[in-house]
Amino acid sequence: MNLSALLQLGLTEREIAIYKALIELGPSSIRDLADKSGFNRGSTYETLKMLVNKGIVNYLPKGKRRVFQAEKPDKLLDMAEEKRINLELALLEIKTDIIPGLSQLTPEFSSSNVRFYEGDDGVESVLRDILTTVSKQEDKHYRVISTQALRDHIYRPFPNFTKLRIQKGISVKVLAIGEGGEEAELAERKWLKGEGDASYIAIYPPKVAMISLASNNYPVVVVIDSDAISGTQKMMFDTLWNHL
Numbered sequence: 001m002n003l004s005a006l007l008q009l010g011l012t013e014r015e016i017a018i019y020k021a022l023i024e025l026g027p028s029s030i031r032d033l034a035d036k037s038g039f040n041r042g043s044t045y046e047t048l049k050m051l052v053n054k055g056i057v058n059y060l061p062k063g064k065r066r067v068f069q070a071e072k073p074d075k076l077l078d079m080a081e082e083k084r085i086n087l088e089l090a091l092l093e094i095k096t097d098i099i100p101g102l103s104q105l106t107p108e109f110s111s112s113n114v115r116f117y118e119g120d121d122g123v124e125s126v127l128r129d130i131l132t133t134v135s136k137q138e139d140k141h142y143r144v145i146s147t148q149a150l151r152d153h154i155y156r157p158f159p160n161f162t163k164l165r166i167q168k169g170i171s172v173k174v175l176a177i178g179e180g181g182e183e184a185e186l187a188e189r190k191w192l193k194g195e196g197d198a199s200y201i202a203i204y205p206p207k208v209a210m211i212s213l214a215s216n217n218y219p220v221v222v223v224i225d226s227d228a229i230s231g232t233q234k235m236m237f238d239t240l241w242n243h244l
Helices: 004-009 013-025 030-037 041-053 074-105 119-135 148-154 161-167 227-242
Strands: 057-062 065-070 114-118 141-147 171-177 187-192 199-204 207-213 219-225
Touching: 004 013, 004 074, 013 030, 013 041, 013 065, 030 041, 030 065, 041 057, 114 119, 119 141, 119 148, 119 161, 119 199, 119 207, 119 219, 141 148, 141 227, 148 171, 148 199, 148 207, 171 227, 199 227, 207 227
Parallel strands: 141 171, 171 187
Antiparallel strands: 057 065, 114 219, 141 199, 199 207, 207 219
């Protein structure tokens, strides 16, 4: 029988072993319980005190000694229910009070608002962040500026990106610099003449992600989390879009 799930109730492996031994033995002395569990008497006694405090073991006097006995296993379910309720209350408090409170303490812009990534893993992280961030918004839409030089590299680490984007009902407007680019559902595309260095800019407020290629086509990514910066980039994009 695997009792490892009891670790989630805050019990240690030793506490689980001694509780199991006590269930098997019935009311027992520390000596008998130590022999059964394989722990020394000192460790057994200290563990029993913890189990008493947690409410799943009790004791009764027998002469000059104490005899310990386990509460019924149903008590474990009570512990789990209590832990679940406390976790739900804590989650609610985190959402409604703690996160808003801590957010107010955070400066409007700091180094934590800028993140750097490298390689294909970094590109994939950003693409997944776009899907996660935009899918939570009422207006499931973002904007992209991409150059021909980077177009063949951007979805290499995440080939199912477009399929997942469409499944989530996320639309995108793309300003493509240079020829190329595939047509897809929920995507509008306009072209700008020229070539430009390898770059990809995704505007998905409150974030802006910028991807470029270093030597040997190695991707380098910068993500800025800022309402002001993303808002300005959005305004510039829309102005250019409307004039094309």
